[in-house]
Amino acid sequence: MIRFEKTVKHARILNPLKDFQEETLTFEYRTDPLTGRNTTVIGGMLNYIKRLLISDENLLNSLVEKTRVNCPFCPENIQTKTPMFTKDFLAEGRIFVGDTVVIPNLLGHAERSVLVILSKEHYLKLEGFTAKLLFDCFKGGLTYLQRLKEVEPSIRYPVFAFNYLPPAGSSIFHPHMQVLVRDRPVYLAKLLIEKSQTYWKRNKSNYWSDLLSAERGGERYLFEINGVEWLVPFAPLRGANEVQAVVRGKSNLLELTDEECLGLAEGMARILQFYHKEGYVSFNAIILSGPTDEHLDYFDVNLRMISRPGIQASSFTDSWALPYLLWDGEAAEEPERLAERIRASITK
Numbered sequence: 067m068i069r070f071e072k073t074v075k076h077a078r079i080l081n082p083l084k085d086f087q088e089e090t091l092t093f094e095y096r097t098d099p100l101t102g103r104n105t106t107v108i109g110g111m112l113n114y115i116k117r118l119l120i121s122d123e124n125l126l127n128s129l130v131e132k133t134r135v136n137c138p139f140c141p142e143n144i145q146t147k148t149p150m151f152t153k154d155f156l157a158e159g160r161i162f163v164g165d166t167v168v169i170p171n172l173l174g175h176a177e178r179s180v181l182v183i184l185s186k187e188h189y190l191k192l193e194g195f196t197a198k199l200l201f202d203c204f205k206g207g208l209t210y211l212q213r214l215k216e217v218e219p220s221i222r223y224p225v226f227a228f229n230y231l232p233p234a235g236s237s238i239f240h241p242h243m244q245v246l247v248r249d250r251p252v253y254l255a256k257l258l259i260e261k262s263q264t265y266w267k268r269n270k271s272n273y274w275s276d277l278l279s280a281e282r283g284g285e286r287y288l289f290e291i292n293g294v295e296w297l298v299p300f301a302p303l304r305g306a307n308e309v310q311a312v313v314r315g316k317s318n319l320l321e322l323t324d325e326e327c328l329g330l331a332e333g334m335a336r337i338l339q340f341y342h343k344e345g346y347v348s349f350n351a352i353i354l355s356g357p358t359d360e361h362l363d364y365f366d367v368n369l370r371m372i373s374r375p376g377i378q379a380s381s382f383t384d385s386w387a388l389p390y391l392l393w394d395g396e397a398a399e400e401p402e403r404l405a406e407r408i409r410a411s412i413t414k
């Protein structure tokens with residue numbers, strides 16, 4: 067029922083780097099099996115842009131030191147410089163889980179927008195995002211969602227989002243996760259929920275479960291931890307090193323057990339470890355959820371994560387017109403090749 071459709075197209079050029087010999091370029095158009103969105107796979111692109119994806123260490127270190135001064139999320143400033151929940155929402159003002167702290171957002175992106183500060187350290191290399199830190203971060207986010215459900219049940223569409231370091235869109239260096247909650251889903255969640263429902267009606271089965279069955283043990287499959295399965299998507303949404311995870315049979319974040327939270331945390335830590343080994347310092351991740359007040363048989367909680375460009379004086383970004391304004395996807399490497407590299411890296 068799941069179709070992995072692709073078409074290969076070619077272009078011929080006379081290449082100045084090879085004494086103007088004729089060369090054939092390959093473009094592979096892949097269709098996302100759920101949404102139908104196109105992603106063009108351009109083999110070899112990752113090597114071509116790799117120099118723009120790694121960081122200038124001196125520039126990075128100087129930014130870490132500059133931003134540490136007066137950072138509101140560093141432990142000595144949290145009590146005096148971060149917002150608190152109103153007393154009617156939470157008498158203690160802030161939520162503490164392990165080393166993580168949940169606070170309201172000063173300038174939020176949604177009507178109930180909060181942050182989870184997930185480390186006492188001001189700066190973490192990607193290998194520093196441990197499963198323990200991420201697990202506490204998710205538990206902090208879920209504690210907030212549980213309280214929100216008691217107080218305002220109509221605000222029922224949550225998203226967990228990570229923007230780490232300025233290339234990923236973060237204005238604050240200190241590691242944190244956004245929890246965005248609204249009475250309406252973000253566009254991608256709405257699209258995936260609607261398409262999953264259509265798939266359910268047409269095929270009498272759950273798309274996510276069918277996707278995992280089709281991918282399990284295949285060339286894009288990575289690993290499974292506590293009911294959370296990890297893979298490289300057939301048609302990535304965005305740029306580089308995109309990885310997907312699905313929490314089997316759970317349609318919203320409040321349904322997750324501690325074991326499943328750990329499955330997400332441990333899996334993310336493994337992928338971030340891979341990004342670190344590849345020389346990356348910045349990433350985005352999202353975890354999409356169905357509504358928190360009902361179970362949907364046709365939708366599963368799912369995660370996407372990508373590495374972002376390095377910190378460099380050139381300010382290179384991979385958020386260029388094609389993905390950002392034209393809404394098309396592009397993969398700088400064959401997804402199967404990426405999956406092979408991740409598997410090789412994490413078993414070392």
Ligand SMILES: [Zn+2]
Nearest residue numbers: 137140188240
């Ligand atoms: Zn800090």
